[in-house]
Amino acid sequence: MSKTAAPSWQARVEAAWLRRGPLAWALLPLSGLYATLALSRAWLFRLGLLRRERLPVPVIVVGNVIAGGAGKTPTTMAIVAHLLARGRRPAIVSRGYGRQSDHLALVTPASDAREVGDEPLLMALRTGVPVAVGADRVAAGRTVLAAHPEVDVIVCDDGLQHLRLCRDIEVLVFDERGAGNGWWLPAGPLRDSARRRADLVLYNASAPSTPRPGWLAQRALRGALPLAAWGSGGGTPRPLEAFAGRPVLAVAGVAHPERFFRMLEAAGLRLERRPLPDHHDYQQGLPWDGWDGDVVLVTEKDAVKLRSAGDPRIWVVALDFMPDPGFYAALDSVLSRRLHD
Structure with a gap:
């Protein structure tokens, strides 16, 4: 079983937004004000x-x-x-x-x-x-x-x-x-x-x-590269399955870290999860100091802030995002029409 940190306040609020519970009803009058201001501004344009x-x-x-x-x-x-x-x-x-x-x-x-x-x-x-x-x-x-x-x-x-x-x-x-x-x-x-x-x-x-x-987009994790190799743009990603059976810490400072964790687990990895706030600032130190495992998997969004980190345990997992081909065909068609209007 993977270890999961307690949900953050942000996660609790986003969970409340999925239903019309007591908190949502209490905030509804403020929503009316927000909607009025936003729609009025759009009409002014x-x-x-x-x-x-x-x-x-x-x-x-x-x-x-x-x-x-x-x-x-x-x-x-x-x-x-x-x-x-x-x-x-x-x-x-x-x-x-x-x-x-x-x-x-x-x-x-x-x-x-x-x-x-x-x-x-x-x-x-x-x-x-x-x-x-x-x-x-x-x-x-x-x-x-x-x-x-x-x-x-x-x-x-x-x-x-x-x-x-x-x-x-x-x-x-x-x-x-x-x-x-x-x-x-x-x-x-x-x-x-x-x-x-x-x-x-x-x-x-x-x-x-x-x-x-609309069209669907598929998401897939490409594999993992050591942080230094990822930063230099070289190397061949190691299949995620290569980390199966090893202690793995998964770290994600993104809006929905659970997506990243679930995709890693779907590849057969047993994780200790470390969700962080979106846009987490690593200047205060690495949040896994003291962890004694040998593999830390991070997202590319985290990696851009870790390029000077000297921890050789950091591996970067890239996301492949693939919209349906019909989306691109529609985009080309609309762009062509706009250019000739």
């Missing part, structure tokens, strides 16, 4: 009272309508890989949630995750395309275009609610939670209407979790 700004290249926005990770970043990287394969020259813009500064910045492989954010740094390392971060996505887009004039399409990670940025395609991502209990924050998980328009819907789940038509 539609009426032209708040100004949208358009960049000189097509913009694909990837986002979700619920709080917490639904798979936006893996979707963004998958779309970028597809655009590269089609001969396009994409760039990524992102807010850089969880970083210690709010200034505009171009992300390089040598960037510090604390300054640019762990997800933007991971996207830069995995995709090799230009990445810019900034709370103002319009300014971030202009910054990356000025630095890389060859860019001909921008993919915005988590930008559905950043309405000032004009977009040509909206991709809405759901995970297995769907719309949760269907209520807005804080009584439920919704930060936007579950019925909001979108050009494409992608389910980061084994089956659709809402009535909306």
Whole structure:
């Protein structure tokens, strides 16, 4: 049996968002206020009272309508890989949630995750395309275009609610939670209407979790690389089955660490689980100091913050995220139409 830490307050709140229990009912009046403010702001943009700004290249926005990770970043990287394969020259813009500064910045492989954010740094390392971060996505887009004039399409990670940025395609991502209990924050998980328009819907789940038509994405763990080999971009991943029968500590500072743990266990590993808060900062030390096993498995999102760690026990497990081919065909079709409108 694997050892599991007690659920965090974040996990308890997210569990409450899946049902309409006493806590959700108590918070419902605040949800009405949140929804009114969010919908009123959207109408101000539609009426032209708040100004949208358009960049000189097509913009694909990837986002979700619920709080917490639904798979936006893996979707963004998958779309970028597809655009590269089609001969396009994409760039990524992102807010850089969880970083210690709010200034505009171009992300390089040598960037510090604390300054640019762990997800933007991971996207830069995995995709090799230009990445810019900034709370103002319009300014971030202009910054990356000025630095890389060859860019001909921008993919915005988590930008559905950043309405000032004009977009040509909206991709809405759901995970297995769907719309949760269907209520807005804080009584439920919704930060936007579950019925909001979108050009494409992608389910980061084994089956659709809402009535909306869309495509499924498959998730698979690729294998594990020693931290040093992962950081240098070399080496052949070791099959996860090679760690079966050995003491393994699994560490995940992501929105839903249980997904990572379940996938490792499905590969036959017996784990001690160490869930950490999303965007966990490792500057205070390694949370497994004193653990006497010889294998520590971490996600790539954790690895970008551990590159200077000298612990040879750290192995990095990469995620392969594979949307259905029909999703890419639909994306190509919509993008082609937008370019010729």
